[in-house]
Amino acid sequence: MALVHRVDLNHVQQMIWQAVAQIPAGQVTSYGTIAKDIGFPNHARYVGATLKKLPSDSRLPWHRVLNSKGAIAFAKGTPQYQEQRLRLEQEGVVFIEGRAQLVG
DNA sequence: TAATTGACCTAAG
DNA sequence: CCTTAGGCCAATT
Numbered sequence: 001m002a003l004v005h006r007v008d009l010n011h012v013q014q015m016i017w018q019a020v021a022q023i024p025a026g027q028v029t030s031y032g033t034i035a036k037d038i039g040f041p042n043h044a045r046y047v048g049a050t051l052k053k054l055p056s057d058s059r060l061p062w063h064r065v066l067n068s069k070g071a072i073a074f075a076k077g078t079p080q081y082q083e084q085r086l087r088l089e090q091e092g093v094v095f096i097e098g099r100a101q102l103v104g
Numbered sequence: 105t106a107a108t109t110g111a112c113c114t115a116a117g
Numbered sequence: 118c119c120t121t122a123g124g125c126c127a128a129t130t
Contacts, residue, residue, distance in 0.1 A: 009127075031112055042125050048111040049127065065111075073111040080111080108130070117121080 012040060016050045023064040026091045028100050030068050048073065063087040070099040 015038040023029055032044040040046070051062045063084045067073045074081035076098065085095065094101045 032114095035112085042113095043127085044112040045110065045125070046112090046127060050111095052111060062111085067111080068113055084111090106130100109128080110126105112125085114124085115122090117119100 007040075012038070012043070012046070013050050015039075016047055017060060020051070020060050020062060020065060023061055025061070025064075026093060028064045028066050028070070028088070028093060030066055030070070031073070032068055034065065064091075066100055070102070072098070 016034060019034045019038055030044075031047040032041075034047050035041055035043040047065070051060075051065060054060060054062055072081050072084050074084060088100065089095070
């Protein structure tokens with residue numbers, strides 16, 4: 001049998017979408033956490049690359065995914081940063097010094 | 105085919 | 118707190 005150690009990236013993508021869809025409104029997680037949760041601890045970047053491909057009309061809560069520091073990955077001041085932050089604030093997420101605050 | 109890029113992460117100064 | 122360096126890996130050039 002031809003050993004196929006090759007990973008099915010389509011499936012990985014689906015798991016990523018699934019994981020992102022699970023994030024409750026008003027809560028956030030990180031690219032690395034998602035990667036770890038789906039069993040691919042070294043694919044934090046791939047999580048970002050996957051979200052990047054999302055169509056603009058996607059209903060997936062991509063805005064609930066931040067970097068390991070709890071900050072928005074986009075450069076401050078960019079339209080994408082603004083949109084993500086606005087979406088989060090509309091869900092009640094509070095930012096202090098550019099970092100989303102933990103429930104508390 | 106090789107090099108570069110990127111919505112990342114962590115450890116170490 | 119900040120910066121640097123190394124690691125990571127699919128996608129793009």
